[in-house]
Amino acid sequence: MRFKNAFIPTLKEVPADAIIASHQLMMRAGLIRPLASGIYSMLPLGYAVMKKIMQIIREEMDAIGGQEFHLPSLNPIEIWEETGRVEAFGDILFQIKNRPYVLAPTHEEVITNIAKNHIQSYKDLPQIWYQIQTKFRNESRPKSGVIRGRQFTMKDSYTLDSSWEGLDKSYDLHSDAYKKIYERCGLKYFIVGASSGAMGGSGSQEFMVESVAGEDTLVICSECGYAANLEIATSNAKKIERENSSNSLKEISTPNVKTIDELAEFLKIPATQCAKSLIYLNDKEPILILMEGNDQLNESKLHSLFGMNIRPAHPEELLELTGADAGSIGAIGLKNNFKIFADKKLEGRNNLVSGANKNDFHILNVDLNRDTKILKYLDLRTVENGEDCNCGKGKIKITKGIEVGHIFKLGTKYSESMKANFLDENGKENPIIMGSYGIGVERIMACHLEQNHDANGIFWDKSIAPYLIHLICVNSNSEKVVSQSEKIYSGLNEIKFSVLFDDRKDISAGFKFKDADLLGMPLQIIVGEKNLSNDLIELKERSNGKRWTVNKDLIIEEVKKFFS
RNA sequence: CGGAAUGUAGCGCAGCCCGGUUAGCGCACUACCUUGGGGUGGUAGGGGUCGCGGGUUCGAAUCCCGCCAUUCCGACCA
Numbered sequence: 255m256r257f258k259n260a261f262i263p264t265l266k267e268v269p270a271d272a273i274i275a276s277h278q279l280m281m282r283a284g285l286i287r288p289l290a291s292g293i294y295s296m297l298p299l300g301y302a303v304m305k306k307i308m309q310i311i312r313e314e315m316d317a318i319g320g321q322e323f324h325l326p327s328l329n330p331i332e333i334w335e336e337t338g339r340v341e342a343f344g345d346i347l348f349q350i351k352n353r354p355y356v357l358a359p360t361h362e363e364v365i366t367n368i369a370k371n372h373i374q375s376y377k378d379l380p381q382i383w384y385q386i387q388t389k390f391r392n393e394s395r396p397k398s399g400v401i402r403g404r405q406f407t408m409k410d411s412y413t414l415d416s417s418w419e420g421l422d423k424s425y426d427l428h429s430d431a432y433k434k435i436y437e438r439c440g441l442k443y444f445i446v447g448a449s450s451g452a453m454g455g456s457g458s459q460e461f462m463v464e465s466v467a468g469e470d471t472l473v474i475c476s477e478c479g480y481a482a483n484l485e486i487a488t489s490n491a492k493k494i495e496r497e498n499s500s501n502s503l504k505e506i507s508t509p510n511v512k513t514i515d516e517l518a519e520f521l522k523i524p525a526t527q528c529a530k531s532l533i534y535l536n537d538k539e540p541i542l543i544l545m546e547g548n549d550q551l552n553e554s555k556l557h558s559l560f561g562m563n564i565r566p567a568h569p570e571e572l573l574e575l576t577g578a579d580a581g582s583i584g585a586i587g588l589k590n591n592f593k594i595f596a597d598k599k600l601e602g603r604n605n606l607v608s609g610a611n612k613n614d615f616h617i618l619n620v621d622l623n624r625d626t627k628i629l630k631y632l633d634l635r636t637v638e639n640g641e642d643c644n645c646g647k648g649k650i651k652i653t654k655g656i657e658v659g660h661i662f663k664l665g666t667k668y669s670e671s672m673k674a675n676f677l678d679e680n681g682k683e684n685p686i687i688m689g690s691y692g693i694g695v696e697r698i699m700a701c702h703l704e705q706n707h708d709a710n711g712i713f714w715d716k717s718i719a720p721y722l723i724h725l726i727c728v729n730s731n732s733e734k735v736v737s738q739s740e741k742i743y744s745g746l747n748e749i750k751f752s753v754l755f756d757d758r759k760d761i762s763a764g765f766k767f768k769d770a771d772l773l774g775m776p777l778q779i780i781v782g783e784k785n786l787s788n789d790l791i792e793l794k795e796r797s798n799g800k801r802w803t804v805n806k807d808l809i810i811e812e813v814k815k816f817f818s
Numbered sequence: 819c820g821g822a823a824u825g826u827a828g829c830g831c832a833g834c835c836c837g838g839u840u841a842g843c844g845c846a847c848u849a850c851c852u853u854g855g856g857g858u859g860g861u862a863g864g865g866g867u868c869g870c871g872g873g874u875u876c877g878a879a880u881c882c883c884g885c886c887a888u889u890c891c892g893a894c895c896a
Contacts, residue, residue, distance in 0.1 A: 266845060266857065267830050271889055281829095291888065342896060345819090360896080394819065394894065402895090469895090662896095710856095728855060764856035771856090782855055792855095 277399030292396025384411030440715030461659035468654030477648025485554035584609030712774025728782035
């Protein structure tokens with residue numbers, strides 16, 4: 255492609271709306287342009303990258319026996335009503351105004367509909383069906399460029415099996431295929447165990463890319479490979495042992511002490527010697543939760559233990575329920591008969607400091623065994639950076655991640671609600687056992703950019719680069735330089751190497767270099783007067799800045815060598 | 819959906835508080851000259867419903883009200 259004819263609208267300045275690196279680079283390098291919030295046009299260079307990514311996905315899906323479909327995005331709302339997902343998706347589901355249709359945010363319903371009509375027997379199974387399609391989700395807050403949009407491209411696949419063992423097999427095939435896809439795209443990723451949540455089924459994993467732009471907080475251990483969402487992560491945080499003797503309770507005045515840190519400072523004790531009390535209302539029933547010192551309560555864990563209707567009490571409610579404000583609440587001397595739960599780390603502790611349920615007073619020497627009725631010790635704390643991992647070897651690192659893939663053992667949720675059954679060997683009717691698996695195509699591109707750039711621009715991996723080579727004719731006024739670069743251009747075209755040829759006239763050398771670095775093709779070939787007078791052509795590897803020269807007659811061989 | 823900010827040329831911004839010539843700057847764009855290995859320098863140009871609607875006023879980019887859009891923080895995210 256000749257740059258002169260190419261539509262590559264690069265920008266010198268960063269658009270004010272773009273905050274994260276990948277979004278800025280996509281805008282500056284002319285890969286995308288916004289149309290509306292969360293909706294982007296893919297420009298030729300951006301779409302070239304998408305096509306490369308989609309091709310890699312196709313090859314790996316085909317390799318595990320996947321069959322490619324192209325399913326409609328416009329769906330009759332009734333199939334979504336059958337599975338109860340009109341309500342489940344709520345506002346996320348785009349609904350068509352002048353006909354009872356929806357824009358599909360995913361395709362379990364359509365797949366199950368086809369399966370219902372055409373899968374009759376265990377002999378028809380297993381199946382792996384996939385497609386690469388535009389998905390529509392009415393995100394309330396699109397953000398981070400293409401990472402969270404209202405319209406995006408997804409490879410989604412679905413497996414149909416006659417047994418749970420078959421599902422495990424299909425699931426593992428996908429897991430392996432996904433690993434290959436990310437590796438081929440040059441992404442550093444890791445796999446996070448996830449709970450199956452409201453999707454139902456027996457398991458799910460997320461494929462995450464570490465990034466400051468990530469929306470998920472992740473916990474990883476460098477030693478054992480443990481990786482989990484912070485919401486469910488656990489660690490081997492140091493537990494303090496019970497002291498040999500428990501001293502007797504003593505109420506003391508602690509004027510103006512509100513926080514654990516202030517309390518620890520006031521009493522000259524470690525924060526870990528304090529028991530922090532939190533009041534939650536579980537469907538209006540107050541419960542008291544004890545945490546050690548500055549440990550943070552993990553509300554996700556609370557929700558999975560108590561359900562979604564649990565919430566922290568408001569300040570007025572605190573005062574009414576305990577007679578004290580936050581900071582002076584404790585497990586001893588409560589007016590009401592609270593149910594008390596405590597974090598596992600506090601199990602068996604004594605000589606603790608706790609609020610006295612009287613403003614500006616605390617109680618010393620609390621022995622949880624002796625002085626309180628703890629209903630149950632639960633894992634409630636949020637894991638913190640630097641704690642020991644459960645494996646005993648590594649330390650926990652907390653980081654942000656972007657989800658680039660999710661694989662799910664669905665089970666029979668959809669086949670049951672839509673009555674997609676098959677006859678087994680015994681002639682008995684059973685619901686098809688399903689799995690569903692997704693990869694965000696634009697997210698792969700964005701994550702690749704997050705991981706592969708510097709202050710000047712992109713460096714594409716050769717597997718997904720829009721062009722392998724950026725050929726720069728430095729001096730467009732020099733006959734010799736122009737004819738030499740033309741010669742290299744046609745030579746590379748002959749051997750089918752994709753080249754972006756900067757043949758623009760009257761553009762200064764610096765401008766071309768800056769554009770080349772911004773656009774990020776893996777190899778730059780620089781044809782300029784100085785080197786050419788010695789019959790030399792310069793090459794530059796974008797990712798590491800390495801430069802070298804070769805004789806002009808050896809350039810094709812050198813390129814072949816570089817990409818071999 | 820809650821909180822905040824912003825909206826002036828393709829992009830980045832100033833002007834607004836304190837209303838008053840023809841709305842300004844940088845980049846980009848057009849023409850010419852210049853330069854020619856890291857976003858050359860210059861001259862001359864083109865491009866604006868000042869987000870939309872209403873109000874106050876002799877007069878509104880500027881003040882007031884409503885709406886819309888965009889971004890950020892939070893909630894939500896099968």
